[in-house]
Amino acid sequence: MLDVASLKVRYGAIEAVRGLDLSVGKGEIVALLGANGAGKSSTLAAISGLAHWSGEIVFDGQSLQGHSPEAITRAGIGLVPEGRRIFAGLTVSENLLLGGAVHAPPVELRRRAARMQERFPILAERRHQKAGLMSGGEQQMLAIARALMAEPRLLLMDEPSLGLAPQVVEAVFDLIASLRDEGITILLVEQNVPMSLDIADHALVLAQGQISVRGTTKEVAESQAVQGAYLGH
Ligand SMILES: Nc1ncnc2c1ncn2[C@@H]1O[C@H](COP(=O)(O)OP(=O)(O)OP(=O)(O)O)[C@@H](O)[C@H]1O
Ligand SMILES: [Mg+2]
Structure with a gap:
């Protein structure tokens, strides 16, 4: 590949x-x-x-x-960068949506974000919170979910x-x-x-x-x- x-x-x-x-x-x-x-x-x-x-x-x-x-x-090709590089000042949802932004139209992005939140319940729980407030492990899950948004x-x-x-x-x-x-x-x-x-x-x-x-x-x-x-x- x-x-x-x-x-x-x-x-x-x-x-x-x-x-x-x-x-x-x-x-x-x-x-x-x-x-x-x-x-x-x-x-x-x-x-x-x-x-x-x-x-x-x-x-x-x-x-x-x-x-x-x-x-x-x-x-x-997706990248989960070193040090996670989440957007700390944006919400968890906004981070997810940005992950697929170059790839899919808004309706499809929202569908994918919903699937990510099913897969990672912590991201659903924190979706309206600033991503920078999450723990390191939670931020890592977000960084991976964000990369998966582009499938x-x-x-x-x-x-x-x-x-x-x-x-x-x-x-x-x-x-x-x-x-x-x-x-x-x-x-x-x-x-x-x-x-x-x-x-x-x-x-x-x-x-x-x-x-x-x-x-x-x-x-x-x-x-x-x-x-x-x-x-x-
Ligand atoms: N943007 C940059 N400008 C200048 N030098 C850089 C830059 N990025 C990396 N380097 C240098 O290139 C070399 C390789 O760095 P790289 O980050 O690829 O290593 P790494 O294997 O990922 O290391 P680590 O395990 O610390 O993350 C190092 O000597 C580093 O200092
Ligand atoms: Mg490195």
Whole structure:
């Protein structure tokens, strides 16, 4: 579904991504792991059209070179950004409606927002409240629901479990598994390595802008790099 080849992202003199290849097959969860500053968010920013890049990004057989973020959303790629980036001063409903705004007419948007509120009861309860007043876990659910408003076929998730209590982390991973079961393909950036390896089909470890380890989750879990650096063995 997604094929990325020789991807490079640079910010002035900083080369954040230095020739990255990755593929995500339809229906898969692929985990993209790596230390702080490895280039994970930059990779997702490139795929979403939010960063300048060179190389190849092909989605469903179509190159994304030169596509605007809006066109990429319409093509079926959604982003749950790092740090959630909800609009704190807007209500929960307004946040949801904005998530599908480039994609569907108002009547359809309201229908989708109603479905999201059925799926996430906390969002229904808080729909008239400012989104910034919700807890971190609730805001994460809103960020995911907002991305789902555009009905993506491929969802890019940037550290959705970061900073959340263990119980909430479990809820986020359960949700990721159910999205996959509903047919959404997922590229998951995470620092929770054990839970990501548990849920994903394939995994890649990014180090200084390049892939250092790749394979099935079992292969990556057994690799020395991951054993030493992330699983604490
Ligand atoms: N807008 C920017 N301008 C300049 N440099 C940037 C910008 N965004 C990221 N970088 C740099 O690019 C490199 C990769 O950053 P990136 O955010 O992609 O890493 P990451 O793997 O997502 O890290 P983290 O785990 O901390 O989120 C880092 O050296 C970072 O400082
Ligand atoms: Mg990041």
